[in-house]
Amino acid sequence: xxxxxxxxxxxxxxxxxxxxxxxxxxxxxxxxxxxxxxxxxxxxxxxxxxxxxxxxxxxxxxxxxxxxxxxxxxxxxxxxxxxxxxxxxxxxxxxxx
Amino acid sequence: xxxxxxxxxxxxxxxxxxxxxxxxxxxxxxxxxxxxxxxxxxxxxxxxxxxxxxxxxxxxxxxxxxxxxxxxxxxxxxxxxxxxxxxxxxxxxxxxxxxxxxxxxxxxxxxxxxxxxxxxxxxxxxxxxxxxxxxxxxxxxxxxxxxxxxxxxxxxxxxxxxxxxxxxxxxxxxxxxxxxxxxxxxxxxxxxxxxxxxxxxxxxxxxxxxxxxxxxxxxxxxxxxxxxxxxxxxxxxxxxxxxxxxxxxxxxxxxxxxxxxxxxxxxxxxxxxxxxxxxxxxxxxxxxxxxxxxxxxxxxxxxxx
Numbered sequence: 001x002x003x004x005x006x007x008x009x010x011x012x013x014x015x016x017x018x019x020x021x022x023x024x025x026x027x028x029x030x031x032x033x034x035x036x037x038x039x040x041x042x043x044x045x046x047x048x049x050x051x052x053x054x055x056x057x058x059x060x061x062x063x064x065x066x067x068x069x070x071x072x073x074x075x076x077x078x079x080x081x082x083x084x085x086x087x088x089x090x091x092x093x094x095x096x097x
Numbered sequence: 098x099x100x101x102x103x104x105x106x107x108x109x110x111x112x113x114x115x116x117x118x119x120x121x122x123x124x125x126x127x128x129x130x131x132x133x134x135x136x137x138x139x140x141x142x143x144x145x146x147x148x149x150x151x152x153x154x155x156x157x158x159x160x161x162x163x164x165x166x167x168x169x170x171x172x173x174x175x176x177x178x179x180x181x182x183x184x185x186x187x188x189x190x191x192x193x194x195x196x197x198x199x200x201x202x203x204x205x206x207x208x209x210x211x212x213x214x215x216x217x218x219x220x221x222x223x224x225x226x227x228x229x230x231x232x233x234x235x236x237x238x239x240x241x242x243x244x245x246x247x248x249x250x251x252x253x254x255x256x257x258x259x260x261x262x263x264x265x266x267x268x269x270x271x272x273x274x275x276x277x278x279x280x281x282x283x284x285x286x287x288x289x290x291x292x293x294x295x296x297x298x299x300x301x302x303x304x305x306x307x308x309x310x311x312x313x314x315x316x317x318x319x320x321x322x323x324x325x326x327x328x329x330x331x332x333x334x335x336x337x338x339x340x341x342x343x344x345x346x347x348x349x350x351x352x353x354x355x356x357x358x359x360x361x362x363x364x365x366x367x368x369x370x371x372x373x374x375x376x377x378x379x380x381x382x383x384x385x386x387x388x389x390x391x392x393x394x395x396x397x398x399x400x401x402x
Contacts (some may be wrong), residue, residue, distance in 0.1 A: 015363060017370040022345035026366040031359060033366065035349045 006083050007053030008044075009093040018045070025091060034089055043082040047092060056080060101144035109136045116158065118149035121260065121318045122269030124209065126201060127155040127219040132175060135161055138194035141196045141293055142306055145314040159356065161197045163190070179204060188299070195296050195304055198272060202255050206267065206356040212267060212358040213368045215260040219252035219266050219338055225324035226266045228257050228376070230354040232299070236331025236383065239279040242307050243387040244394060246287030250276040251313040252321060261364060265320040270313045272306035280305045286387045324401060325394075326351070326376045335384035339393055347378035348372040 008014055013028035023041040025034045036044060045053060046062040054062065059079045086092040100108060100119060111117040112135060113123075116127035130136070147233050149155060154288075160178040164187050174192035176183050177200035184203060188196050206214055217230035219240035226248070231237040238254050245251045252268040260267050272293070275283055280303065283290055291308035327339070351369055352358050358365040377397075383390045 015366055017345075017348070017374070019344035019374070022343055024345050024348045024370070026363060028363050031362060033349070033352055033358075035345050 003048050004096055005053035006047060006059070006092050006094055007051065008047055009087075009090055011048075011051060014091065015050075016037070016044070025089075027090060030090055032089070033045045036086075039078060040082045040085060043079060044086060044091065053095060056083070059083075098148045099144065100139065100148055102114050105147065108140055109282055112136050112139065116160075117154075118151065118153065118155050119143055120147040120149055120192060120317075121201070121205075121271060122253075124156040124205065124269070125149045125154065126157045126159060126204070128197065129158075129160040130160070130197070131162055132193040134191060135193045138197075138293055138306070141291060142194075142308045144308070145311040150200070151322070153282065156208075157201070159197070159200055161193050161200070178312075183323065192194055192296055192299055194293070194306070195274075195299055196275060198306065201271070205256055205258075209258065209362055210357050210366060213261060213358070213361060213365055213372075215257040215259065215351055216255065216354045216356065218273075219257045219268075219321070220249035220255050221252055221266070221321040222249045222395075223401075224322060225398065225401060226252065226321035227325045227327060227394060228266070228372075229247060229322060229327055229329055230257070230351055231242040231329050232354075234331075236279070236329050237273055238273055239282060239331065240329050240381075240390060242273045242275060242279075242283045242290070243286055243308075243391050245273070245310060245313070246283065246290060247391045247395075249394075250316060250321075251309050259323075259367050259368055259372055260320060261361075263320065264368055264375065265322055267320050268313070268317040270309040270317050272308055274304055275304055276304050277302045279398065281305065282385070282387065292294075323372055323376050325379065325397060327379045327381045329381045329383065331383055331385070333385055335382050337384065337386060337389050338380075338382045339397075340380045340382075342378045342380045344373045344376075344378055347376075348373045 016023050016025045021038040060076050112130050116129045118127045164176045174187040175190045175193040176187045177196050217228050218237050220227050229237050251270045254273040258267040293306045295303050296303040297303050
């Protein structure tokens with residue numbers, strides 16, 4: 001049961017730069033800048049690639065190939081935790097279908 | 098005309114009357130002061146700077162003089178006045194030149210939003226700029242002076258001015274401010290350095306200024322391409338190490354060190370990202386061996402070809 005789709009909260013007001021596997025994100029509405037962990041960056045990048053949004057299951061599929069995430073069993077949990085953090089930063093938002 | 102070529106007594110006369118106007122890289126300042134220590138220090142540290150004539154524009158009109166009122170009577174004090182504003186508390190009159198230097202830093206950092214401004218030293222060699230952002234006490238100025246003493250061009254000891262269009266470093270060569278033990282350390286390492294009289298018991302301890310080398314002042318119209326961002330940290334006795342730092346982590350350090358990142362908004366993000374993208378980024382620890390420290394950066398330069 002994953003009725004929730006996640007997407008960028010303000011795609012036109014979000015700018016980012018990626019270096020290696022880390023990114024910094026600038027949120028024009030709040031004026032804040034964030035340095036995301038490699039995993040948080042991967043979640044955000046996946047959402048950047050899918051402007052209409054992804055649910056957790058789709059995000060898990062998109063991130064499964066990451067070599068640095070050995071524990072596949074916890075991947076969904078880690079994605080949810082990353083989404084919660086990104087939502088607190090007002091970078092992503094959930095849309096209930 | 099440069100300050101050193103003013104006729105005898107003219108520097109003091111201008112400081113006492115309409116103001117001595119000097120070019121400081123991309124800005125001009127009109128400076129007034131009746132304090133002899135300001136006149137002698139201006140002669141020592143700003144001799145190579147271009148004199149701006151009275152009918153030309155000055156970005157900042159500043160004055161270091163005795164305060165009005167009871168403070169003038171109680172003891173000799175100096176206040177920094179900027180267009181009628183007094184942004185700092187008075188200091189002892191003997192600190193007059195240091196107060197002027199701090200005041201000029203403030204003028205630039207609070208007003209020159211045509212640049213992204215970072216609290217950092219900047220030196221250049223072979224057309225490549227090394228940016229040294231760091232908080233006070235990190236050994237930034239000592240390292241900067243050591244590099245300049247071995248031939249690197251001084252762009253600034255305090256203010257990295259990043260051109261918003263070209264993302265190049267704009268020089269604003271002014272005296273290097275040394276504190277406490279670093280004064281003697283640079284005196285030994287760079288015997289030819291022109292170091293002013295120490296000023297004791299300032300809020301930062303004992304300080305002394307090193308005059309910018311004349312070639313650095315003469316080439317203050319030449320911007321430099323950014324090549325390295327290095328966060329220095331001095332700890333007495335530490336082994337020297339130059340360790341790569343991720344660009345994202347470096348970016349966030351520069352956000353903290355920038356004076357006007359927030360003011361510039363999205364433009365600030367874009368310019369800072371371009372700056373970081375164009376540089377190799379490191380954390381640098383050193384423990385007092387200035388010769389080894391300079392060699393380390395000379396080797397980096399050699400590797401860049």
